[in-house]
Amino acid sequence: MTRSSSETTNKLNRRTLLKGAAAGGAVVATGFPTVWAQNTKDITLVHAGGSYAAIKEIGDQASKDLGFKIVMQAITDDVQLNRSLTQPQTIDINNIDSTKLPYLLGKGAIAPIPVAKYKLWSETVPLFTKGSYPNGNMATTQGLAPIEAMFYADKDAKKLAGKPTEFLTMIPTIYNADTLGIRPDLVGGRDKIMSWKDLLDPKFKGKTALVDYAPVGVMDVAMALEARGDFKYADKGNMTKDEIDKTIKIMIDLKKGGHFRSFWSTFDQSVNLMASGEVVVQSMWSPAVTAVRSRGIDCYYVPLKEGYRGWFVGLAPMAHLSGLKLDCAYEYMNWFNSGWQGGFIAKQGYYSAVPATAKKFLTPEEWDYWYDGKPAAVDIKDPYGTLMEKKGTTRDGGAIWDRMGNIACWNTVMDEDRYLTRRWNEFVSS
Template identity: 25%
Template sequence: LREIGLSLTEDPRILSRFKEDTGITMEGNSQILGNQITFWLQNFKDYDVNQVNFSQNAPLLAQGAIQSYPTADVPAWNDQVIELFRLPDVPGYSSKSGWPLAGTYTTEAMEAESYDAFIGTPTWFGFDAFGYLRGMAQGDVASYGAIFDPANKGHATLLNEPITAVMKAATYLQGTGEATFTGALNNLTRDDLAICFDFLNQKKQEGQFRLFWSDFGQLVDLLVAGEVWVGDFWASACAAAVASGADAVFVNNPTEGSNGWIQGATVSAATQHYPEVMQFINWYLDSGVPGAILGVQGYYSPRPDRVEPILSEQQTTVDGVSDWDYWYEGADPEARPSLADRLTAVADWQAYPDEYEEYSRLWTAFTAA
């Protein structure tokens, strides 16, 4: 089998364990997030699985590069999957956008409320927010507002990617009551976008942003050098910066809410190995191995029951506190709230918006100005 994904999903520990357990080889090809849509559309006939952020699934499905498939083909997708991915109106569900269900199941399965056909199978998920350098960032560092606070002028940053960056600005504007949007936070209308970009363009003209970051390594270097104080940092980048001596803090539950995201397995429309692909996806959930490897990096599995036995046997540096206690159960709630707590503080989920071309056009003009 062959797949593409982020470097996290193409971890040799995961792929080698899959071969050990099943006898099937999975060849991984790591692609950065911004390249994945274009790469897949050009090369999907040469691959079996795309481990993709679900905010990118819509154009892949629309152009026939991935295929939907029955949930019954993945036996591990059963009533042990957390309710977040099986039921509406539970903590973490957005009634305005329908996510995360709308990103997981086909339109037909959503309309029938049967939830029996996948666009893709969620294999890990998390929550995006922002971070800051302690002792340098000023203002209310519990709020996205710190990114836009004049006290941090010249030392703020945003990821150079329109879907996530615009969603951060919209989450701040709506959460503080500065704006009311017609669309969901992950699917803004053109009028909504005009409000967001009026705000962002004004901040840029005032010199708020040091630059717009593009990749993990660049962000870590900027934090260690102290060039940026606050921005939409990834939790993993904050951790890497701390390991290099920077006092970086990731804000788990911002005042205005986090932006959830899903990574998962989608199936190439051209695969000749459908049964083996289903075996791979099922193993990803049922073995608990990928979930445990990703869990100590801050990410969650839709099947925590399979991850718990592994992480419960692994101890943190705090005596008597297991990795399960720390990463899932909130043993140190200041540093790492429990999954249950984090699900109550989701503003919405990253998705591919209907007006993506307008997002992209306005973002390109914004960054180039």
């Protein structure tokens, strides 16, 4: 059973923790003096990020548990990046998509995080701490892998280390494995699409779609081209100009031939394209597939034989924070992975960087479905109580490490990002 808000508050509330502490600057287990709790009630932290993470209910629960205010601001990637670089004072906690990290590197916008400040590091999945899976196998480093993005070379925070150091770029929070969504009823069954190459199958001409975001859209096509045998990339996540040109040429030819029905840029667009039947196979997000199914329409997130495209996000404090406000930022980022948030986002299909704490905020039936890949013993609902999956349903792709343990490439920003973006725009407008 999910723990109640009162239990959460009793565990995490600053005032509760400090209640028995001696006066005159005594320090409790967390390392904060008693004056800390007395002064934080007027602190407000602005947490900015995508709508999948900067969720009002999470901010409200954090405010209740911690005793200071968290204001969530759900904004687009472009707005977030622009504000981070030109108006950094308007953000306190930056919810960073790994593909945005290279744009912020060396700009002095976000602050490095000493590993010692993150209390749950030892409980965080080794994908982030060591670059490996729980079974010890190393994860692929095609694209921008977690181990390559997690650490600064030093406290100057100007270069990535690519290996463990004492300074984190972010506290990892959410991650998932993306693949193709399909309409089984319109393609002849779930077993009719088993490979990335099926995205380019001529029989689906005019019924396919891509996400309108160059680094991801191109990578999905690259996965398809490689699976089809057109050519082998040295690193799909970091193409050369020649590889970009070859890929875009094929994409332009496909587009001019009417292969792509649309290019979506929002969650709702992807849902509507699939639900309407305009599109029968496209790159999708896991919750979007569930949203289609919630309308009573068969939609399947295919565990393709070549593997998934992985992604992850995390939290970083902005560099302008100092003193008590910075202390609060660390406290909030630690709270974020302490369980409540992890349980909340699990019900939307996302994984927590610290599954053990998220498990405490899920029913056994919810854990079995979302993390262990078992058939749902009860109807599965989202965080708001809306039916997502009926009893007996199994999560597409199975258990967490069946999915995350089969990543073929990670979302990334290529060295030739500017060139890729220019060529992508030529493709879209062709």
